Amino acid sequence: MSAPKTRITALEQAAADYEEHGFAIIRDVITEDLLAEARAHVEWLTARYPQLRPEHLHHPLIRNDAFWVRLISDPRLVDIGAYFLGPDLACFTAHYICKPPYDGQPVLWHQDGAYWKLAPMNALTVWLAVDESTTENGCLRMIPGSHKLPLYPPNPRTDRPNMLFSEADGGLVRAWAEERGVVDIELNPGDVSIHHPHLLHCSEANTSPKRRCGLDIGYIATSTRIESQGLYLDPVLVRGEPVDGVNTYRRLPRYSPGETIPFAGHDTWNDQPAVAPPGARADEAPLATTARMIERLREGTVAR
Numbered sequence: 001m002s003a004p005k006t007r008i009t010a011l012e013q014a015a016a017d018y019e020e021h022g023f024a025i026i027r028d029v030i031t032e033d034l035l036a037e038a039r040a041h042v043e044w045l046t047a048r049y050p051q052l053r054p055e056h057l058h059h060p061l062i063r064n065d066a067f068w069v070r071l072i073s074d075p076r077l078v079d080i081g082a083y084f085l086g087p088d089l090a091c092f093t094a095h096y097i098c099k100p101p102y103d104g105q106p107v108l109w110h111q112d113g114a115y116w117k118l119a120p121m122n123a124l125t126v127w128l129a130v131d132e133s134t135t136e137n138g139c140l141r142m143i144p145g146s147h148k149l150p151l152y153p154p155n156p157r158t159d160r161p162n163m164l165f166s167e168a169d170g171g172l173v174r175a176w177a178e179e180r181g182v183v184d185i186e187l188n189p190g191d192v193s194i195h196h197p198h199l200l201h202c203s204e205a206n207t208s209p210k211r212r213c214g215l216d217i218g219y220i221a222t223s224t225r226i227e228s229q230g231l232y233l234d235p236v237l238v239r240g241e242p243v244d245g246v247n248t249y250r251r252l253p254r255y256s257p258g259e260t261i262p263f264a265g266h267d268t269w270n271d272q273p274a275v276a277p278p279g280a281r282a283d284e285a286p287l288a289t290t291a292r293m294i295e296r297l298r299e300g301t302v303a304r
Contacts (some may be wrong), residue, residue, distance in 0.1 A: 010027070011079075011080070011083045014026050014080075014083075014194065015083070015084070018084070018194060018195075018196065020144075021142075021144040021147075021183075022142070022144065022145060022146060022147025022148070022195060022198070022199040023142045023144075023147075023183075023185070023193060023194060023195040023199055023201075024194050024195075025185065025191060025192070025193050026080065026193075026194070027188070027191050028190055028191065029076050029077065029080070029128070029190055029192045030074070030076060030077070030128060030190040031190060032189075032190070033264065034071070034074065034264075035130060035189050035190055037067065037071075037261065037263045037264070038071060038128075038130050038215065039130060039131075039213070040261050041067050041068070041071075041260070041261050042057070042096055042130065042213055044260075044261050045057050045062070045096070046098070049061065049287065049290075052290070053105065054096070054098035054100055055097055055098060055104070055105050056095075056163070056290065056294055057095055057096040057097075057098060058093075058095040058290050058293050058294070059093050059094050059095050059234070060231075060234075060286050060289035060290045060293060061286045061287065061290050062260075062286070063234050063253070063286055064253045064256075064259050064286065065253060065259060065260040066252070066253050066254065066255040066256070066259070066260050066263075066266065066269050067260040067261050067263045067266075068094070069236055069252050069253060070263060070265070070269070071094075072091045072094045072217055072236065072238065073091070073236065073238040073239075077126055077128065077192070077217065078219075078238050078239050080124075080126055080192060081124055081217075081219035081238070081239075082239055082240075084124050085122060085123075085219060085221045086221050086240075087239060087240045088221060088222040088223070088239065088240030088241050088242070088243070089220070089221065089222065089237075089238050089239040089240055090219065090221075090222050090235045090236060090237050090238060090247065090249065091217060091218065091219055091220075091235065091236045091238050092123075092218050092219075092220050092226055092232045092234075092235040093116075093216075093217075093232055094215060094216065094217040094218065095216055096213060096214070096215055096216075097163065097203075097213070097214055097215075097216050098130075098211065098212075098214075099137065099138050099205075099206035099211065099212040099213070100206070100211055101137075101206065101208065101209045101210060101211055102206070102208070102209065103205075103207075104137070104205055104206025104207075104211075104212060105161045105162055105163050105205060106138065106161075106202065106204050106205040107162065107164060107202055107203045108157060108162045108166070108167035108168075108202055109167050109168040109170075109173045109200055109201070109202040110154055110164055110166065110167060110168050110200070110201070110202065111149070111152065111154075111168060111197065111199065111200060111201075112125050112195070112197045112199075112201075112218070113151050113197030113198055114151050114153060114154050114168075114303065115154070115164070115297075115302050115303050116197065116218070116228065116232070116303060117226070117227040117228040117229075117232075117303050117304065118220060118224050118226060118227065119224065119225045119227055120223075121151075121197055121224070122220060122221045122223065123197045123218060123219065123220045123221075123224065124194055124195075124196070124197075124218075124219050124220075125194060125195050125196075125197065125216065125217065126194050126217040126218075126219060127140065127192065127193045127194070127195070127214050127215070127216050127217070128190075128191075128192050128214060128215040129187035129188065129189050129190065129191045129192070129193075130189060130213040130214055130215060131189060131210070131211055131212055131213045131214070132187070132188055132189055132210070132212075133185070133186060133187040133212050133214060134186050134208075134210075134212075135184050136210070137206045137210045137211070137212035138203045138204045138205055138208075138212050139184055139185050139186050139187065139203060139204075139212070140185040140193060140195075140202075140203050141182050141184055141185065141201060141202050141203060141204070142182070142183050142185060142195060142199060142200070142201040143173070143176045143177055143180050143181070143182055143183075143199070143200040143201070144181065144183060145180050146176050146180065146198070146199050146200040147195070147196035147198045147199040148198070149198055149200070150198070151197075151198055152169060152172065154166035154167060154300070155168070155169060156300050158298065164297055165297050165298045165300070166297070167202075168200060172200075176200060187214075219238070220235070222237070222240065222241065222242050222243050222246065222247065223243050223246060224246070224247075225246050225247060226247050228302075228304065229304050230292070231289075231292075231293050231296065231302060233248075234250055235247050235248075235249055235250070236249065236250065236252070237249040237274075250276075251274060251275060251276035251277075252272065252274045252275045252276060253275070253276060254269075254270050254275055254276055254278065255270055
């Protein structure tokens with residue numbers, strides 16, 4: 001009598017897909033209660049910063065925002081990052097890419113790692129679908145196997161609206177797309193996709209009547225040094241221990257009405273020992289840092 005087959009877990013399947021293709025989908029990670037809070041957070045941020053397009057709700061905007069930290073440190077998301085990067089884990093960037101109906105901007109073909117200055121590049125992108133993400137409203141598109149490529153500097157592209165103001169080399173993308181094909185990553189709210197920092201991927205403009213919002217999270221092992229100048233220097237330790245002399249991790253932001261939305265557990269949030277003391281603030285206003293980040297994307301200097 002043969003031994004019973006062991007059932008493969010969702011993370012084991014994701015690891016196999018990631019190894020082969022450079023990306024994977026994990027279904028039903030986040031439940032509706034937290035998704036509802038995330039949607040409320042997006043609406044709150046959009047109302048607070050009407051001068052910004054909703055594709056540009058970058059991490060500097062929410063550096064003092066307790067709900068943002070609560071979301072990126074959710075154990076279900078951190079479990080995914082830790083499975084691939086190890087038990088000592090930090091988040092160095094996360095922002096909502098929210099494509100409004102009818103005129104949501106595309107994100108042209110690119111490699112995430114080309115915009116990050118990390119040494120070594122021991123990182124993972126975890127993309128949480130806040131809304132349904134489909135081919136109609138501009139879902140992610142990925143080229144299987146392209147994670148085996150080295151990193152290439154992106155080319156400036158400002159003749160058409162696009163979130164990154166740049167794109168990967170067109171000949172490279174065409175050659176890989178013809179050989180390997182392109183996969184549309186359609187997700188339901190609460191699903192997660194992950195991808196390698198070298199993977200070629202993009203998303204189309206949203207011309208549909210349905211918004212497409214996702215939270216794009218960059219996790220790193222704490223042994224990875226952040227070497228960017230002035231943009232990714234607010235990492236949050238989300239699990240385990242730091243490595244001496246590598247990065248400095250900031251205290252968690254306090255829950256303060258006016259700095260975030262109310263969320264489940266906000267009444268005890270400030271009791272955590274890692275939370276900053278009252279009155280602790282960043283030196284630069286979040287909107288100013290965000291404007292500087294957008295300008296550096298436009299200049300092509302964000303990875304310096």
